[in-house]
Amino acid sequence: MINLTAHEPGSPLPCLCKTCFASAPAEASTEGLAFRRVTVSANFRELHAWLPSSLEAEAPLLLKSMAQRLSTRTRSRYAEWVRPRREPLVPPRAKPKTEKVGLWGRVRKLFT
Numbered sequence: 001m002i003n004l005t006a007h008e009p010g011s012p013l014p015c016l017c018k019t020c021f022a023s024a025p026a027e028a029s030t031e032g033l034a035f036r037r038v039t040v041s042a043n044f045r046e047l048h049a050w051l052p053s054s055l056e057a058e059a060p061l062l063l064k065s066m067a068q069r070l071s072t073r074t075r076s077r078y079a080e081w082v083r084p085r086r087e088p089l090v091p092p093r094a095k096p097k098t099e100k101v102g103l104w105g106r107v108r109k110l111f112t
């Protein structure tokens, strides 16, 4: 899993980036508000966030939409990552030139 959470040194809550995550608590509070650490993951990427306890009722919905956004944002990179290495792309072969006989061509043919 790759932690995509950004480093936030100025945040009142503990930072949840990949460096700080190991020492981050599961619960924290600031200014009298309690927060719970939540994690969403998709395509081998995970995102951590602080969920205020006042939003606990909406948590499943919130986490679902977070996971969906993460999934959409990381889809192409994941596709690159899991796709086996293929031979380098070669430009499509040039189409064989076909003599297209237009009106002018037919007129010219009359005089040659």
Ligand SMILES: [Zn+2]
Binding pocket: 006, 007, 008, 009, 015, 016, 017, 018, 019, 020, 021
């Ligand atoms: Zn950090």
